[in-house]
Amino acid sequence: MxxxxxxxxxxxxxxxxxxxxxxxxxxxxxxxxxxxxxxxxxxxxxxxxxxxxxxxxxxxxxxxxxxxxxxxxxxxxxxxxxxxxxxxxxxxxxxxxxxxxxxxxAIMYFEKAYPLIADTSPQFFAVNFFIAKSYRNLLYTEGLTYDETSRMLETSKEYVKLQPDATDAAQFSAFIKYVEENRFPPNVKIWRVIKGN
The missing domain is CATH 1.25.40.10 (Tetratricopeptide repeat domain)
Structure with missing residues (x-):
C-alpha cells in the first residue's frame, strides 16, 4: 500500500x-x-x-x-x-x-525581418551585412536598379558603422566608395558591374 x-x-x-x-x-x-x-x-x-x-x-x-x-x-x-x-x-x-x-x-526575407530586429541586437548588424552582401552579389550577376543600389549602400554603411573593427570593414568601405563614384544615374534601368572593375 x-x-x-x-x-x-x-x-x-x-x-x-x-x-x-x-x-x-x-x-x-x-x-x-x-x-x-x-x-x-x-x-x-x-x-x-x-x-x-x-x-x-x-x-x-x-x-x-x-x-x-x-x-x-x-x-x-x-x-x-x-x-x-x-x-x-x-x-x-x-x-x-x-x-x-x-x-x-534572401533579401525579401531579411527585409521582412529587419523591422522586427531591435537595433541593439547583435543580429541587427548581421541583417545589414546580409542585405548588403546579397545586393552586392546581384550587382555582379543580374544588376541592380537605382533604388536597389541605394538600399545596398544604406545597409553597407550601416554595417560598417556598427562593425568598424570587422575584418571586412575596410573592404566594405572601399566598395561603398567605388559604388558612390561609379553608380549610374536614376534613368538607367539596371546597373551591372563586371567583377574586376
Whole structure:
C-alpha cells in the first residue's frame, strides 16, 4: 500500500518532467551536430506538433546541413502559420543566402525581418551585412536598379558603422566608395558591374 501511495504521488511529477528539447537541440546546433539536432527537433515536434519554435529550429538544422529545399519547406510551414515569425524569416533569409541560388528571395526575407530586429541586437548588424552582401552579389550577376543600389549602400554603411573593427570593414568601405563614384544615374534601368572593375 505504501508503495502504491508513493507511486500515486510521484505520477504528477513524472508527467511534468518533460525533456528540454530546445536547450538540447540548440546545444547540438552550437556544437555543429546538425544531423543530431535535426533528429531531436523532429522528435520534439512529435511530442508538441504545434510548437513553432521546434519547427523553426528544425529549419535551421536542415539549412546547416545544406538541405536547402527541405529547410525552405519547413520554414514556409512556420511562416504560413505565423508570417512575422522573426526566427523563421531570419533562417529563410540565411537559407536562401547560403544556397546562393536566389539572393533576391534572401533579401525579401531579411527585409521582412529587419523591422522586427531591435537595433541593439547583435543580429541587427548581421541583417545589414546580409542585405548588403546579397545586393552586392546581384550587382555582379543580374544588376541592380537605382533604388536597389541605394538600399545596398544604406545597409553597407550601416554595417560598417556598427562593425568598424570587422575584418571586412575596410573592404566594405572601399566598395561603398567605388559604388558612390561609379553608380549610374536614376534613368538607367539596371546597373551591372563586371567583377574586376
Amino acid at each position: 505504501k508503495k502504491l501511495l508513493y507511486l500515486a504521488l510521484l505520477i504528477p511529477f513524472i508527467t511534468f518532467a518533460q525533456r528540454n528539447y530546445l536547450d538540447e537541440g540548440n546545444k547540438l546546433l552550437s556544437q555543429d551536430k546538425n544531423k543530431e539536432a535535426e533528429e531531436l527537433f523532429k522528435e520534439a515536434i512529435k511530442s508538441e506538433k504545434n510548437n513553432l519554435v521546434y519547427q523553426t529550429q528544425l529549419g535551421l538544422a536542415l539549412t546547416n546541413q545544406g538541405k536547402y529545399s527541405e529547410a525552405e519547406k519547413q520554414l514556409d510551414k512556420v511562416l504560413s502559420k505565423e508570417p512575422n515569425n522573426t526566427g523563421a524569416l531570419w533562417y529563410s533569409g540565411i537559407n536562401n543566402f547560403q544556397n546562393g541560388n536566389n539572393f533576391r528571395k
